[in-house]
Amino acid sequence: MTKLDQIRAAEARLLLSTYDRSPVLFVGGHGVHIFDENGTKYLDLLSGIGVNALGYNHPAITKTIAEQSQKLIHTSNLFYHEGQAELALRLTERSGLDRAFFANTGTEAWEGALKLARAHAGVLRSEGKTIGTKFLALEQSFHGRTFGAMSTTYKDKYREPFAPVVPGVEFVKLNDIADLRTKFSNEVCAILVEAIQGEGGIRPLTQEFFAEARALTSSTGALLIVDEIQAGMGRTGKWFAYQHYGIQPDITTLAKPIAGGIPLGAVLCTEEVARSIHPGMHGTTFGGGPLACSVAIAVIDAIEKQGLLANATAVGDYFQQQLRSLAKRHEAIVDVRGKGLMVAAELDSAELGKLTVAEMLKRHILINCTSDTVLRFLPPFILERAHVDTAIKALDEIFSEYAAGQGATASAGGHQRG
Numbered sequence: 001m002t003k004l005d006q007i008r009a010a011e012a013r014l015l016l017s018t019y020d021r022s023p024v025l026f027v028g029g030h031g032v033h034i035f036d037e038n039g040t041k042y043l044d045l046l047s048g049i050g051v052n053a054l055g056y057n058h059p060a061i062t063k064t065i066a067e068q069s070q071k072l073i074h075t076s077n078l079f080y081h082e083g084q085a086e087l088a089l090r091l092t093e094r095s096g097l098d099r100a101f102f103a104n105t106g107t108e109a110w111e112g113a114l115k116l117a118r119a120h121a122g123v124l125r126s127e128g129k130t131i132g133t134k135f136l137a138l139e140q141s142f143h144g145r146t147f148g149a150m151s152t153t154y155k156d157k158y159r160e161p162f163a164p165v166v167p168g169v170e171f172v173k174l175n176d177i178a179d180l181r182t183k184f185s186n187e188v189c190a191i192l193v194e195a196i197q198g199e200g201g202i203r204p205l206t207q208e209f210f211a212e213a214r215a216l217t218s219s220t221g222a223l224l225i226v227d228e229i230q231a232g233m234g235r236t237g238k239w240f241a242y243q244h245y246g247i248q249p250d251i252t253t254l255a256k257p258i259a260g261g262i263p264l265g266a267v268l269c270t271e272e273v274a275r276s277i278h279p280g281m282h283g284t285t286f287g288g289g290p291l292a293c294s295v296a297i298a299v300i301d302a303i304e305k306q307g308l309l310a311n312a313t314a315v316g317d318y319f320q321q322q323l324r325s326l327a328k329r330h331e332a333i334v335d336v337r338g339k340g341l342m343v344a345a346e347l348d349s350a351e352l353g354k355l356t357v358a359e360m361l362k363r364h365i366l367i368n369c370t371s372d373t374v375l376r377f378l379p380p381f382i383l384e385r386a387h388v389d390t391a392i393k394a395l396d397e398i399f400s401e402y403a404a405g406q407g408a409t410a411s412a413g414g415h416q417r418g
């Protein structure tokens with residue numbers, strides 16, 4: 001029995017069966033590559049679902065963890081430590097927002113954003129404004145797995161088993177301005193969007209829709225909340241995906257790549273929103289601890305020092321170009337989209353989506369497929385053109401083999417029928 005087999009058997013007995021894992025055991029990594037227990041090297045185009053921004057074993061991260069772990073790992077939020085204000089300064093300067101709250105994960109940051117929106121609406125009501133408690137979220141949205149986040153997440157499969165979900169959420173059709181206008185009213189305390197939907201299939205908001213969401217919320221005092229958990233921190237070539245649109249939200253949320261693999265989430269908001277929160281209303285034991293903050297600071301500094309925003313733009317553009325050329329040769333690719341290193345190739349069938357992920361794994365390349373038919377690439381920000389070439393060559397082979405197989409099946413079928 002291999003070590004992987006032993007672990008699989010033990011997990012099958014001991015863990016809740018929440019994940020459908022691929023049969024591979026990872027033990028190390030370097031740069032854009034991750035290694036299994038046999039020393040086989042995999043090109044990682046998924047980076048732990050958009051987390052390992054600097055790849056593996058980056059000296060800025062390993063050095064900071066080593067140093068900070070010998071100084072201080074945890075204090076709780078009852079006391080001060082050196083990291084939170086310094087990290088908040090970096091994030092507020094880059095986001096155009098004023099204040100930060102630190103959590104541990106994406107879903108937890110999102111819960112904080114929802115609570116802020118409800119508290120802010122309460123303050124407005126106490127000042128005599130007419131504003132309700134309803135959230136408008138978008139179809140195909142994904143905001144997390146805890147109750148508030150799940151309730152604002154679109155797909156039934158995430159919500160239904162846990163009903164009743166948090167009430168007061170209505171879903172608007174993505175990029176449908178008429179639907180947004182119809183559903184918006186004084187009852188709404190916030191419109192919730194991802195500038196580029198991640199889990200929903202790398203679907204960007206249109207400029208017009210995003211601008212309308214901003215205009216509607218501004219007209220009543222409701223908030224525009226942008227979830228940047230997947231798209232933010234430089235992945236799209238700007239620190240925040242909303243910056244591609246020139247639209248400023250009232251609240252944004254961050255997590256995934258913010259601390260390069262150490263769990264950390266953040267809520268950023270305006271001074272106006274921040275006035276609705278007072279000591280005791282919200283908090284966390286672990287959020288924004290010294291270790292996570294020091295690593296996040298190191299990650300931001302490394303992104304800047306290594307010019308990784310520009311790299312995400314350049315290599316991301318190249319990736320999309322190469323996928324578009326591939327689409328000319330393979331009808332199975334029906335769309336290519338994304339921004340920077342948040343890239344998707346939509347396929348014409350879920351069967352091919354699943355098969356492509358498995359075939360890429362056989363060729364030692366990690367990708368995933370979201371929304372059944374969308375191949376999703378969320379590589380580390382240090383990705384180079386040569387890595388893109390490797391992936392494109394593998395995809396070319398897989399689609400060619402698949403098309404040949406389909407052709408053979410069709411002609412075999414034709415022969416039988418004949």
Ligand SMILES: Cc1ncc(COP(=O)(O)O)c(C=O)c1O
Pocket residue numbers: 105106107108110142143144145194198199227228229230231255256
């Ligand atoms: C846009 C977005 N929001 C929220 C989340 C939830 O983050 P986490 O899994 O860290 O709770 C995710 C995770 O995929 C996400 O992509």
